[in-house]
Amino acid sequence: MFRDYYKYEEIQGMERKTKETIPEMAFRESIANALMHRTWDINARIRVMMFDDRVEVYSPGGLPTGLSKEEYLKGNVSVLRNPIVGNILYRLHVVEILGTGVRRILEAYGSSIRKPVFEVFENSIKVTLPTVASLEMTKDENVVAQLLASSGYRLYYHNW
Secondary structure, three states, rough: OOOHHEEEEEOOOOOOOOEEEEOHHHHHHHHHHHHHEEEEEOOOOOOEEEEEOOEEEEEEEOOOOOOOOHHHHHHHOOOOOHHHHHHHHOOOOOOOOOOOOHHHHHHHOOOOOOOOOEEEEEEEEEEEEOOOOOOOHHHHHHHHHHHHHOOOOOOOOOOO
8 A cells, every 4th residue: 555655656768767755664664663662551553644745653652661752763772562573573574673663764764854753652652754855846946945954944845
């Protein structure tokens, strides 16, 4: 389903190139993180909501006790709540190294103006993966947007 909505092919001359409006690696990592780190004592499901301009992944269970939001976002400490699920995902090559998911999600966005947003609540974590702005703007627009972003301006892009 992800590939149907967030990937397309573009023909440039004689070449066909696959483009992603949301990095598939970031999507995969978000789902894997939700599976590995969710709490099972909350009677709720992992929720994936797909929109034109973003994907939202909700995982039941907040951060483990003693882990701060800053440590979570920087990947300084990783607490694997479900080691059996984590081991299975590792052996299936869905995840590469345990504890690097957030960093890999951020890296998937590279120089894109729009970045993933991580929201931590008491009983859930929400990851919002926006569409990659660089695919929707010209090279000159990207340069201007990067200059504005580095100056502290927050840019929002909506594909009407």
